[in-house]
Amino acid sequence: MTPFAIHAPGRILFGRAEAAKAVGPIRGFGDRGIVVHGASADRAAWLLDSLHAQGCEVLAIGCAQEPTLGMLEAALARARPFSPAWVAAIGGGATLDLGKAVAAMIPAPRPALDYLEVAGPGRALDAAPLPFIALPTTAGTGAEATRNAVIGLPNLGRKVSMRDERMLARLAIIDPGLTDGCPRGVTLASGMDAIAQVIEPYVSCRATPFTDALSRPAIPTGLAAVQRLMQCEDPAARDALAWVSLSGGLALENAGLGAVHGLAGVIGGIIPAAHGALCGALLGPVLEMNRTRATNAASLRLVEVCAMIGAAFGCSAAGAPARLAEWLRDTGLPGLTAQGLDPARHDQIADAALTSSSIKGNPVALSAADLREILNQASQARV
Numbered sequence: 001m002t003p004f005a006i007h008a009p010g011r012i013l014f015g016r017a018e019a020a021k022a023v024g025p026i027r028g029f030g031d032r033g034i035v036v037h038g039a040s041a042d043r044a045a046w047l048l049d050s051l052h053a054q055g056c057e058v059l060a061i062g063c064a065q066e067p068t069l070g071m072l073e074a075a076l077a078r079a080r081p082f083s084p085a086w087v088a089a090i091g092g093g094a095t096l097d098l099g100k101a102v103a104a105m106i107p108a109p110r111p112a113l114d115y116l117e118v119a120g121p122g123r124a125l126d127a128a129p130l131p132f133i134a135l136p137t138t139a140g141t142g143a144e145a146t147r148n149a150v151i152g153l154p155n156l157g158r159k160v161s162m163r164d165e166r167m168l169a170r171l172a173i174i175d176p177g178l179t180d181g182c183p184r185g186v187t188l189a190s191g192m193d194a195i196a197q198v199i200e201p202y203v204s205c206r207a208t209p210f211t212d213a214l215s216r217p218a219i220p221t222g223l224a225a226v227q228r229l230m231q232c233e234d235p236a237a238r239d240a241l242a243w244v245s246l247s248g249g250l251a252l253e254n255a256g257l258g259a260v261h262g263l264a265g266v267i268g269g270i271i272p273a274a275h276g277a278l279c280g281a282l283l284g285p286v287l288e289m290n291r292t293r294a295t296n297a298a299s300l301r302l303v304e305v306c307a308m309i310g311a312a313f314g315c316s317a318a319g320a321p322a323r324l325a326e327w328l329r330d331t332g333l334p335g336l337t338a339q340g341l342d343p344a345r346h347d348q349i350a351d352a353a354l355t356s357s358s359i360k361g362n363p364v365a366l367s368a369a370d371l372r373e374i375l376n377q378a379s380q381a382r383v
Helices: 023-027 042-053 069-082 093-105 184-203 209-231 235-255 259-268 275-293 296-313 320-331 343-353 368-379
Strands: 012-014 032-037 057-062 086-091 132-136 148-153 158-163 171-174
Touching (some): 012 235, 032 069, 042 086, 057 069, 086 093, 093 132, 093 148, 158 259, 184 209, 184 235, 184 259, 184 275, 184 320, 209 235, 209 296, 259 275, 275 296, 275 320, 275 368, 343 368
Parallel strands (some): 012 171, 032 057, 132 171
């Protein structure tokens, strides 16, 4: 067996009502900290109130959109003078990314750009981050289990990562109850991100026995949970999807991703579409391209994944990628053009995706022409 390592948060709490246990462990890091929340502080009010009741001094910082370098710098301008001992983030993947980056950058002696990949030198951190605590309120990104924070650079039209093993959360609390009532469109988009993030590590050329154990059983679980939640609100399906999301975060942290995320990361720097919606639009076409190009072991895994999708949607393995794409569009997830992507940018996106870190895990070496064909298929309007 090829040697491998396992990277994960220092401690993970999973289950309903686990969020109620957050204050004690957080306070153990110190009595002064920062809570990063979403556009509204309402969903974080219980945490802020509980921390205040326990004698903590807390600075709240909002994250109204996917974080940009400007947003990070503005947050640091408020956070550093406060001298916090820890940073907690409660919200979706964007909120967790901003919180993770703030925790990393408060002790950092250099500008944030120095630590960004692609656009900067991608330096390792010069100082250890502050303890970071993650409480996701959506089931999709798995950001609570990863070592990177995605930061947008609007002037360059790119989204890039700040990455360091020490950025892993010291505590991740995945309470599916925090996702109850999540809007249908957000559930669909984030759920497809979660499903892509168990499929891509499973077929990745970097897969390990650890990531296989997490990702393989999570694929049918995620497909069933998303289908159920598109029909009605169901706590059991919320629980299942939260587990799939965590499994995906752990799997991608240890096995990487593939062409879905290689393309979605580039597109996300160009248009303000939801990351999960981009992944959903790309997943079927990428699976089809990989399936037709793969050989040997990669082919077997891709056929296996397509068979799982086929079983979920009542079709053959060969027809599964197209059926998945059809179901998504019928359920309300549009193609890339309808999400705002100009097809004239396909060449630029394909070329940029070839340099992304995610594409390195793809089970097949795809060409720029292959990626352009994927973009063309993913852009088709619903018929």
